[in-house]
Amino acid sequence: MKIGFDNDKYLKMQSEHIRERIAKFDNKLYLEFGGKLFDDYHASRVLPGFQPDSKLQMLMQLKDQAEIVIVINAEDIEANKIRSDYGISYDLDVLRLIDEFQNVGLYVGSVCLTRFASQPSAILFRKKLKELGIKSYCHYSIPGYPSDVAHIVSDEGYGRNDYIETERPLIVITAPGPGSGKMATCLSQLYHEYKRGVKAGYAKFETFPIWNLPLKHPVNLAYEAATADLNDVNMIDPFHLDAYGKTTVNYNRDIEIFPVVRAMFELIAGKSPYQSPTDMGVNMAGNCIIDDDACRRASEQEIIRRYYKCLCDKKRNGTTKDDLNKLELLMNQAGVSVHDRAVRNAALDKEEQTDGPSAAIELPDGTIVTGKTSALLGPMAGALLNALKHLTGIDKETDLVSPQAIKPIQDLKTVYLGSKNPRLHTDEVLIALSASAEDNVLARQAMEKLPELRGCDAHCTVLLSSVDEQICNRLGMYLTCEPKYEEASRLYHKN
Structure with missing residues (x-):
């Protein structure tokens, strides 16, 4: 940063x-x-x-x-x-x-x-x-x-x-x-x-x-x-x-x-x-340019991000407009690999620990927070809440959004809108957080930290829905994903 x-x-x-x-x-x-x-x-x-x-x-x-x-x-x-x-x-x-x-x-x-x-x-x-x-x-x-x-x-x-x-x-x-x-x-x-x-x-x-x-x-x-x-x-x-x-x-x-x-x-x-x-x-x-090293590091991460985008496009569409071999060559010329992406390593470690899709966000001070898949939240939604807790100085175990606030949203998704996935996406968890902010001072303080996520690197161990990707982009985060689906055996994957 x-x-x-x-x-x-x-x-x-x-x-x-x-x-x-x-x-x-x-x-x-x-x-x-x-x-x-x-x-x-x-x-x-x-x-x-x-x-x-x-x-x-x-x-x-x-x-x-x-x-x-x-x-x-x-x-x-x-x-x-x-x-x-x-x-x-x-x-x-x-x-x-x-x-x-x-x-x-x-x-x-x-x-x-x-x-x-x-x-x-x-x-x-x-x-x-x-x-x-x-x-x-x-x-x-x-x-x-x-x-x-x-x-x-x-x-x-x-x-x-x-x-x-x-x-x-x-x-x-x-x-x-x-x-x-x-x-x-x-x-x-x-x-x-x-x-x-x-x-x-x-x-x-x-x-x-x-x-x-x-x-x-x-x-x-x-x-x-x-x-x-x-x-x-x-x-x-x-x-x-x-x-x-x-x-x-x-x-x-x-x-x-x-x-x-x-x-x-x-x-x-x-x-x-x-x-x-x-x-x-x-x-x-x-x-x-006033700090050449800072621009070098930022550019190296951009090359890795472009490489991951190409991999994900190919996984989703079977083809990609970018030249994957050229991107691999550019990474070699820059002397970097995917292992030089800290959030990628943290997310994969979390996935190995929890045996489920995970996500990681690197905050402006260099701290990396993670999120796992739970009964209530998807991995990026979990990482997002944990990032806001860290930025606000709130204990990780504190619930910013109560399960009682989440359940009506889950019912709306599954009972009335026919979704098979009850877990909240990032847009839904932000809506729940904003609703909680009216009566919960900690939720309100956490909401005020959202601008500090701009420019933060993030990584998820599975391909995210288009909704999650759009929210990350609108928050200004630099997101990458592993080129794999959460349910690898399925033939149809809804974006």
């Missing part, structure tokens, strides 16, 4: 660096914004001290200069592509993002539909945007992209795309997910700006990999683990090494596309302002 990242320094340094980059061009910068603007929990897990909304707060310091353009691939609209973290389609996520930006006072200028080919769903989405008073533009697929540079940078290539009208010096290009066409949108706009006599610039804002950390630093390895489904690979930037004699880190897709991007710059502007993919970036996160 040690802080390893100076968030205030990051906000100040990052916004100043972007202002400097705007000034290098004709007071017009197209900034490709990678990753999540809201709720960047990966960054907060691997850089303890990084706030999930840091990138948003950084933009807020530039809000008088910034205009946001949201890019969405029309093919994703037609395919009804879903964001797994929110469970909503990409087109709905565009509307969500607009609301989020406007709620904090950031200006959203328009939406750009890339790879537009008059897809029926994309046409309907444009009509919806028009009804909502939101401007939209269309960009098209270009034959020969990205290799036929002469055709791309011509009136038949970028010239066919709509020119996105913008008002402010900093144009933030963001999207609901990868593959939306953010870079192509930026370069298309540069082409149109230069045709209009405006010498605009382009820059890329990606938090990971961190360019000025070593290639095999756990923070950068954790990024590879997070993108195991995209097959991203961190690499030494050969262009930067050749131009400046300095070793920096980038990732394969940017390195592979850079010769094409540089050639496009040369056709658009006469010469490229950048000698390497690293030059294009504006990320200052590496300069704000």
Whole structure:
């Protein structure tokens, strides 16, 4: 739980660096914004001290200069592509993002539909945007992209795309997910700006990999683990090494596309302002790490968590989008294994002692509390109550929720709702606890400790229900599970 990242320094340094980059061009910068603007929990897990909304707060310091353009691939609209973290389609996520930006006072200028080919769903989405008073533009697929540079940078290539009208010096290009066409949108706009006599610039804002950390630093390895489904690979930037004699880190897709991007710059502007993919970036996160060891330890745990998630996905679904072999390789490169996860070891020890599914939670002071399966509670619910008792200074044997308060909930589940499992899940035990807090001062004190569970690691020796997983996530705990079911002999397992 040690802080390893100076968030205030990051906000100040990052916004100043972007202002400097705007000034290098004709007071017009197209900034490709990678990753999540809201709720960047990966960054907060691997850089303890990084706030999930840091990138948003950084933009807020530039809000008088910034205009946001949201890019969405029309093919994703037609395919009804879903964001797994929110469970909503990409087109709905565009509307969500607009609301989020406007709620904090950031200006959203328009939406750009890339790879537009008059897809029926994309046409309907444009009509919806028009009804909502939101401007939209269309960009098209270009034959020969990205290799036929002469055709791309011509009136038949970028010239066919709509020119996105913008008002402010900093144009933030963001999207609901990868593959939306953010870079192509930026370069298309540069082409149109230069045709209009405006010498605009382009820059890329990606938090990971961190360019000025070593290639095999756990923070950068954790990024590879997070993108195991995209097959991203961190690499030494050969262009930067050749131009400046300095070793920096980038990732394969940017390195592979850079010769094409540089050639496009040369056709658009006469010469490229950048000698390497690293030059294009504006990320200052590496300069704000104040405890390298804390970030290393946090990143190692993230790699293990990604490995466990892959195992559990495979157990539940028979397949996984992540590359299990790659995650195993990343653990080896980081010099860690599942045995380096303390809550995992404690939970398995408890399971061996009780001969039943168990769970463990590591608290902010390093104490590990456990929970077992009982007649009243599931293992995670038991561990949750024990964690709150420890944080409140309440004896472990004290009942925060009386059996009399639990029984009506069990009756509701089994008698009236037809459940065969009488034990309380985490959401149900929290409801029982909150009901008890009205008359029980200890229960009320325990409830007040719930925020202290944010950032705590947790592990269960069996796969949990989706309800338990959601509660752990909403409490901000970093949960992993063993890839096995409580009743291994059953063919059907309700999530």
